[in-house]
Amino acid sequence: MARITPLEWPVLRQLRSRDSTGRGAAVTSKKTRATKPRTDDADKVVQSICPYCAVGCGQKVYAKDDRVIHIEGDPDSPISRGRLCPKGAASEQLVNSAGRQTKILYRAPHSREWEALDKDRALDMIADRFLEARRRYWQDEDEHGNPLNRTLGVASLGGATIDNEENYLIKKLFTAAGAVQIENQARI
Structure with missing residues (x-):
């Protein structure tokens, strides 16, 4: 020294x-x-929204070589004014976690192994099961002849990470499909 x-x-x-x-x-x-600040090495800064709850705190996401290196509160956000809760402040770990799943995995009934699916096949499987459950449990009317036009075979439980607009669209979709069991974590 x-x-x-x-x-x-x-x-x-x-x-x-x-x-x-x-x-x-x-x-x-x-x-x-x-x-020097750890954000000096960033190639680009992108404004984003924290994914953890429905508050919608603003974030600044710093990236270098297409990899997130730091996330901090966005002082220009009218909601959070640059502040983040502990979960929001740690959201960089969510993006860069070694245990993060990046593939769609499916385990067939009675199987012990998971298999990776492509997005199109997974969406087709979900749609087929949704339509089959809706068809199988469809109720036209009750025992007195009153019209029901509903299904108890499908339900929706939304998470708090989806915003009001997404919740609105999910409610519309499931109501149009005849579902009556539509709930959101934010209300529970």
Whole structure:
């Protein structure tokens, strides 16, 4: 480690720079002066919304080489004004987690193994099962002849991470399909 000469002592730097309160650059160390923000290396900054709850706090996502390196609160957001809760502040770990699933996995009934599916096949399987459950449990009328036009074979339980517009569209979709069991985590 290099020796500090007496001329580099903070009190002498303070007197030379007329920093009477000792709160300016005169009292900072070389290490502090060499410190730079971890976001300086970012190639781009993208505004986003925190994925954890329905509040919609604004985030600034810093990326380098198409990889997220840091996420912080967006001071321009009228909702959070630059602040994030602990979960929102840790959302970079959600993106870069080694255990993050990036494939659609399916396990057939009575199978012990998971298989990876492509998106089109998975969507077709979901649609087929949705339509079959709707058809099988469709009720035209009750025992007194009153029209029901509903199914108890499908239901929706939404999460708090979807916003009001998505909840509105899900409610419309499931109501049009005849479902009556439509709920959202935010109401429970």
